[in-house]
Amino acid sequence: MSEDVLSVRNLHTHFRTEDGVVKSVRGVDLDIGPGEVVGLVGESGSGKSVTAHSIMRLIPSSGSIVQGEILFEGEDLARASVRQMQKVRGNRIAMIFQEPMTSLNPVLRIGDQVSDVLRLHRGLSKAQALSEAKDLLGRVGIPDPKARLANFPHELSGGQRQRVMIATALACRPKLIIADEPTTALDVTIQAQILDLLIDLKRDFGCSVLLITHDLGVISETADRVAVMYAGQIAEVAEVATLFDEPLHPYTLGLMRSVPKLDEDLPEDRLLPVIGGGVPNLAELPAGCAFQTRCPHVRARCRAEEPPLREVRTAHKVRCWLYDA
């Protein structure tokens, strides 16, 4: 698949901690095609955010990419220099974070924050950059964009701040946007606005999106393909409709069942089906499958050998021995 915008191959990212080496990302493969929205879903500690930060080379100094390739437009970002990365970040790959209040500079005016990117990467003059910043703010649905240029972040609501983040991300027409929990801090009605906006913009600007979230609903409404992460690995990857109609991995299935449904009759006892136990400690993983301690279908083989991520149906890969024909 040479036409993929981003191609992550066997990515391993480890962190040194007091408790030993934490293997946060353990061999992730991920492809994102042009104009495609790929969802990366998982619970805390699954490695989804570390994967994203590895792609952007934004992992803290206690961590490092120990193995693997991150191929983006013919360049391996895993080995790119700091200088090369500065040309990529915010320019060809842009990132949107969860909390717009902490990712916007509180002492800079909105206009300056959005136009800085344009001046830095596209060499526009201050006036040109401000004028384009105004257009961008209008494009992401901020009312009265001209007046907003002079505002500080605290003067805007959470939803408006996230729109500013998106405008900044779009400023250089990136090939890829990495959105890390972009709507998690927002209320549902505002979340709906932001998701609609992201999809609109993706279509108009033709960029690809890597959408990271813990929310299966957000994935289901916006992504084309979904990768489910568990304990630093991709457990399952499929087209969004396939994944929701026919989840194969016991973890995916358990996760979907444990979300209360809106349109199903409530069980008489009001009890939800749960996945027992908790996520394993990434510093001392057992041999074999990482999900073995919580899996209802665990067999002897799962405790001995780690299952590979294999294509068991068309475009549907799963990391589980249950599907070993």
Add this chain to the structure above:
Amino acid sequence: MTRDPAPLSTAPHAADLAQADDMPLLRLVDVRKYFPGRRAFLRSDAAAVKAVDGVSLSVRRGETLGLVGESGCGKSTLGRCILHLAPPTGGQVLFDGQDLATLSAQEMRQRRREMQIVFQDPYSALNPRKTVGSILTEAYRIHGLYTPSERMDKARALLDMVGLRTEHIHRYPHEFSGGQRQRICIARAIALDPKLIVADEAVSALDVSVQAQVLNLMVTLQKRLGLTYVFISHDLRVVRHISDRVGVMYLGRLVELSDTASLYRRPLHPYSEALLSALPRLGPRTGGKRIVLKGDMPSPVNPPSGCAFHPRCPQRRDRCAIEAPDLREHAPGRLAACHYPLLDVPASGEDAAQEGAARSNASKDNNIFQRTGSVP
């Protein structure tokens, strides 16, 4: 859900006895909580923030009342008003028929044993320098109950009840995961055998799989101990799952109050409808487009005229900007504060007017047209 017929420990006021034969455990009458505005130099007329602005409702014994709404709607403030952690600036909170504002400090302390709260963030709700045993026995120490060794036995029983291992009693909060810590908070809340627990976003900070475990624990404890819950959450899925009735709040007011099944099947208030429709579905969306509300929630310092929701309401008419609607009963057990509740609109399929006995059937019929589930 079994109704707890527990005898009243305190004689209710005569007026309340006359009110109802089946006295609710908790009754809020026009509860208001205004926070004074920030005073600036030479400005003393700063407007008050009307965080809760006239909420009236009852919570029956043994039931779970869900309170939903977006940030700033006043649901958490209302939760604090119920416990008098933030005494209301107006209105009454009647617990077991007794107005909490009339109690002395001594009486209030006794009352507090019967009502507890579980917060969202189990990290900050537990003292990091105390062991679990010390945290769980604190309430007994404060109230001078039991001997020290009895207290530890009680604490072990509590740990067992919330699904934690009793030998972990000497551990500190940081040695537990988020879900386990929330179990500790729940254990602490039930230590004094309360009647009412206010759960303020109690499962919101937890991962999906852990959230399901803690929800199941809450449901099990409710049955076992005959607890009454006020379950405050922004998560409409969780609220549907756990609540018998649900109140929807917007800008400090209750805009809809209904039994859970009817609300989720056919909301009466346009805001409830928008809120439900904005929620992402699992799997492809069937039936009904998503209503995307324009704009943000207005400031509670300067709420819009008339109905506070009118600037964002897709159904608004002239009257809405002028006259604030009261919370009225539009169908049996279904209250909404709207001049033009969605009841009046001819609904496709089951009409919401045919409530009551046909409810369970209707809900089944209705499901045929909806997705029956995203999981095989």
